[in-house]
Amino acid sequence: MYKKLLKLTTLSVASLVLFSACDEQSVATTNIEKAKLGEKLFSDKTLSKNKTMACATCHSLDNAMVDARAKIPNHTYNVNTGGSLGDDNVSIGDRNAPMAAYAFEAPDFHFDNGEKIYVGGFFLDGRAHTLKDQAKGPFLNPLEMNMPNDSAVIARVKDNADYISELKKLYGDDIFENDFKAYDAVADAIATFEQSSTFKTFDSKFDRLSDGDYELTSLEEQGKKLFEGKAMCVACHPIDGYHPLMTDFTYDNLGVPINKELRALNGVKNIDKGLGKEVNDASLDGAFKVSSLRNIAVTSPYMHNGVFKDLKTVVHFYNTRDIEGINPETKEIWDRPEVPQTINDVELGDLGLSNQEEDAIVAFMKTFTDKKFEHLIK
Amino acid sequence: MKKTLLSLSAIALLSNTLIADELSTLKEEIKELQENQQTIIDETSNDKAGFSTVDTSFSHNGMGAAASKVYSSKSALSIGGYGDMYVKMPDNGSAKADVYHFVPYIGYKFSDSIILNTELEFEHGGANAEEAANGPSDAVEGYAIVEFMYLDFLISKEFNVQVGKTLVPMGLINLRHEPTLFNTVQKPLTEKYIIPATWASTGVNTYGSFEDIGISYNAGITQAIDLNNGENGKHEQVIAGTPSPTGKTDIADVAFVGRLDYTGVNGLLLGASVYYGNATQGSVIGSSAFIYDVHTSFEYSGFKAKALYSAVSISNAENIASKSGASESVSNSNGFYVNLEYDVLATLNTTQKVPVFIQYDRVDPTATVTDKFGTSTNSLDGKTATTTFGVNYFPHEQVVLKADYAMSDVIAGNNNDYNTFSLGLGFIF
Known part of the structure; x- marks a missing residue:
């Protein structure tokens, strides 16, 4: 009798454990x-x-x-x-x-009442609120x-x-x-x-640095200091914390010029207002999502319309946009912004970086490349 | 004649009885008046503010002296409190000043066995709706809340019942968070990110002590934490899961909280506490949270030592990650700290104290994180080892001035380490 009871109890417990295990998985x-x-x-x-x-x-x-x-x-x-x-x-x-890659880490599109700005969302203008x-x-x-x-x-x-x-x-x-x-x-x-x-390996040299498995070269180290300091990149692309996404998921008008080459192909003539159109707010015209800088060295072309082909050009644009710098790709002065009235002129435009300092920032950004894509770095 | 004598005797006897009764009544009334007078003396003699000073050696059910005041007060109404503020100067950022806490305790004795105890908290300078709406983001940090509010039904030394919103009886600091009770300017990170102090929630708590064997206990049912929150997978996930201090908070799920302390040897405290319950407020099925700590403190002739280890284990954290849409959810956390202190005035005949101290605090709030596919990885988010040394000055047992230097070794990354020099003041009343 006791043996039967014990057997029955054991079976019941085993079934429960098995059921729970199945449920847990x-x-x-x-x-x-x-x-x-x-x-x-x-x-x-x-x-x-x-x-x-x-x-x-x-x-x-x-x-x-x-x-x-x-x-x-x-x-x-x-x-x-x-x-x-x-x-x-x-x-x-x-x-x-x-x-x-890493796009899923963006928060759903929302208005941050504390900061009074739009944050998160998907597509370059945030029109999709969720992944x-x-x-x-x-x-x-x-x-x-x-x-x-x-x-x-x-x-x-x-x-x-x-x-x-x-x-x-x-x-x-x-x-x-x-x-x-x-x-x-x-x-x-x-x-x-x-x-x-x-879509998330977090195994770039930058991540390995965090894990103690990589040491920056002197040029990369210089680039990191500039990235965090003089160049003010971290204002929108924070790299603190563990596995940072290198974006604050906000929107900004960087004063990017029209991509004439592209427009010649697709025939588009309208001004691309980005977030401003989505939220019906003219003060946000020309604002686009701040992209993650992960894999930035291997994801050419750059900017929301792909107007720049080389990462060094992007850094030079940030550095000299407001001082009549020369676009190294066209050998001409930067074209005027597509939406000039709302551009960010606080954190970029005239950074005072030397050519060598621009190289150092590019070298540092190359460390943001996932291991499996490192072979794509030029 | 006999009848007359008998009658007179009866009258005399009756009179004596009445006089005796009257005397007895008068004695009672005099005793009551004397007690009332003593209470009035107690309430007014210590200071002119109308409330008594704190007995800093008194603690009720492990709470700090100011929080325990209503239990020792001779008057029905008790007002106590504490406050602290600090200036911190990190070498990786700008210096900040913060009126961190101003906290009145208001207690009321309905009777000797029914007590109301409350803690009102103004943090970071309190709340300013206009600044919160239009000012810098730091202004949003300030708030005014009811930290705890409970009724305590005192039944016996061995068994009492608290009902309402109470401090969760875990760790060393959560119950004793008054600034005179810890020597660092900032609380140890272990009792912030692992035990999410200050942690208060709504429930029923029973407690008592067995003085002959030096054992005290707490056991209760309280609001479950909610780990499905905006900090999933990050080092602040556990602390973000404690019930919101304001508004209507979810209580769809409850958890068990228990604590056992041994104080049978003079100066020694040895104990442990546990929390077990659902990991969310009903939004995720099949995930539970187990938090525990072991703690000790020892005091001897000006020397004090404290140590605590705590860990969090979340079962089926992938269920939370899956539900939240976040890439990961914390599945294991742990941390510990050791604090040694010596009062350099201990051998002198003075009530002032100048304890010097050193503390090592190591916290790993994301020891493992689990994604929605059930894959667990080690994360370094928030993993920090902090060594702090400093000095306190107690010009009065209720007043403390603090200075310390905290060296924070941030494990993730390189060159992220930082040092912070802090000055603070604190008081209880």
């Missing part, structure tokens, strides 16, 4: 499976109208999560102009594809994947039997009863993939 396991599904969706060109473009086209996993096509010789779109070629092989966007919202955008953008609506995307998803079974398993058997819900699930899976270790 379920969230992580589900997320891992969502990320795997998201990885497939991220690279699936069939989800664009002409089946030529995927998320990974402009955010290449092998090319620091930016558009690699500009660097391919003889590619249809082989000039490094700053915009990305769309699925229709004709349209060219007016903005530089941002780096997707999942961002993932929904490119499918339906006529300049990008060019699908007419979310139902069309889901119809393509349904062409793949694996997608159907995996989405049902992860999001419920009824997920396809509503295209809106299914589209949301597709975006959620992609967003989950974008939160995986593929």
Whole structure:
């Protein structure tokens, strides 16, 4: 009798432990499976109208999560102009594809009541408030994947039997009863993939420095001091703390000139007002998201419209914008800002850096490169 | 005649009885008057402000002397408090002055067994709505709050019940955070990021002591912390999880808090405390928080030593990371500190004190963080070792002037270390 009771108790406890263990693993396991599904969706060109473009086209996993096509010789779109070629092989966007790595770390878009500024969000103008919202955008953008609506995307998803079974398993058997819900699930899976270790390695020389596994060269050390001091880079790209994202996630008008080369290709004539248009506030016209500087040395071209091709040019622009400096790429004086009335003239424009000091800052920023992308540094 | 005599005797007896009763009543009344008079003397003789001085050696259920005042007060109403302010001069930033705390304690005895105790706190100079709305971001730091407010039902030495918002009985500083009770200008980081002092929450707490064996205890149910907050994966995640000091706070989930102290040897305190409960206020299922500490202090002839180790363990932290959308959530934290102090005036015949001290405080608030995929990694965020040495001057047992030099070794990065020279003052009343 006692033995039976003991056996029964043991079995019950074992079942409970097993059940608990299964329950404990379920969230992580589900997320891992969502990320795997998201990885497939991220690279699936069939989800664009002409089946030529995927998320990974402009955010290449092998090319620091930016558009690699500009660097391919003889590619249809082989000039490094700053915009990305769309699925229709004709349209060219007016903005530089941002780096997707570490993007998930941005807080959701919000107005900071303490600082009285907009913070966070996705896309260069913050129009997507969350990472999942961002993932929904490119499918339906006529300049990008060019699908007419979310139902069309889901119809393509349904062409793949694996997608159907995996989405049902992860999001419920009824997920396809509503295209809106299914589209949301597709975006959620992609967003989950974008939160995986593929997008965050934190193993750059800068990170290894934090872990005590790297020592800066004298030039890099000089660059670090300038970055934190005279050049005032840390005002918007803080590097303190552990694993800093090197952005304060705010918005700023840096006085960037129009990218004439790009505009000549895409024919855009409107002024790009950035955040100002999104929040309907003229005082914020021309403000764009402060980008993370992680992998900055390998994510050319630069600025929201890709107007500068070389990182040294960017530093020189910050250094001499307001003193009629010469653009080393055009050999001419900096063009006037696209939106001159709201530019930041406090933290940049006339930094008084020497040419050698600019080199030191560039050398320091090269240490922000993930180990797997170090081979891309020129 | 006999009847007359009997009647007279009865009257005399009755009169004697009445006189005796009257005398007894008068004696009672005189005693009561004397007690009232003594109370009035107590309340007015020590100072002109209308309240008594603090018995700095008195502590009720481990709390500081000022916080314990209502328990020893002879009058129904008790007013006490403390304050501290400091100037800090870090070598990596600008010098700052801060009226850190001004804290009145107001207590009231409804009877000998029902007591109200409250702590009102003005921190960082108090609150200024206009500055909070329009001023610099530092202005937002100031606030005025009710730190604790509870009713205490005193039943016996061995068993009492507190109901309301109380200090969570963990660690050395949380219950005893008055500035005369710790020698550094700033509290140790271990009792900020691991034990999130000052930590108060709503619940029911039972406590008592067994003096013959030197044991005291606390055991109660209180609001669970909420680790699904804006600091997920960062060194401030635990402290950000304590109940908000203002507004309607969530109490969807509760936790167990317990503490055991041994004071059976003169001058020695040896104890431990635990917290166990859900890790969030209902937003995440299947994740629990376990916080514990072991602590000791010893005092002997001008010498004092204190040491504390504390750790936090969060089960299934990936559930929190997954729910919050943040990349990671803290799954393990730990920290410890050791503080040695010697009063250089200990051998002199004076009530003044000049303790010199050294403290080593090492905190690792993100020892491991876990992402939504269940992968745990070591993080260095907030990992700091601080060595502080300094001196206090007590011109009066309730007043302290402090000076210290803190050398902070920030483990992450290079050249992030910094040193801070601080001056402070504190008082209790």
